[in-house]
Amino acid sequence: MSNANPLIFAQITDIHIGGGLNPREAAHNLRWALAEIEQLQPQPACILATADLVSESPQPDGARGKRPSR
Numbered sequence: 001m002s003n004a005n006p007l008i009f010a011q012i013t014d015i016h017i018g019g020g021l022n023p024r025e026a027a028h029n030l031r032w033a034l035a036e037i038e039q040l041q042p043q044p045a046c047i048l049a050t051a052d053l054v055s056e057s058p059q060p061d062g063a064r065g066k067r068p069s070r
Helices: 023-038
Strands: 009-013 046-050
Touching: 009 023
Parallel strands: 009 046
Antiparallel strands: none
């Protein structure tokens, strides 16, 4: 197997888009990270966004994945 054309990925994590502590800063940081990724050579095949993608839950109590009560 040749390493002439390696498969390259970029990863960004904990972008915290949306409400929360500082949504303007989160948006600025995401734009900065994407601009940095654009400069990479060779370009990544894809960008993996992991961990906390948003800052707030759409549910008022912050609950996710609760099972219905019987």
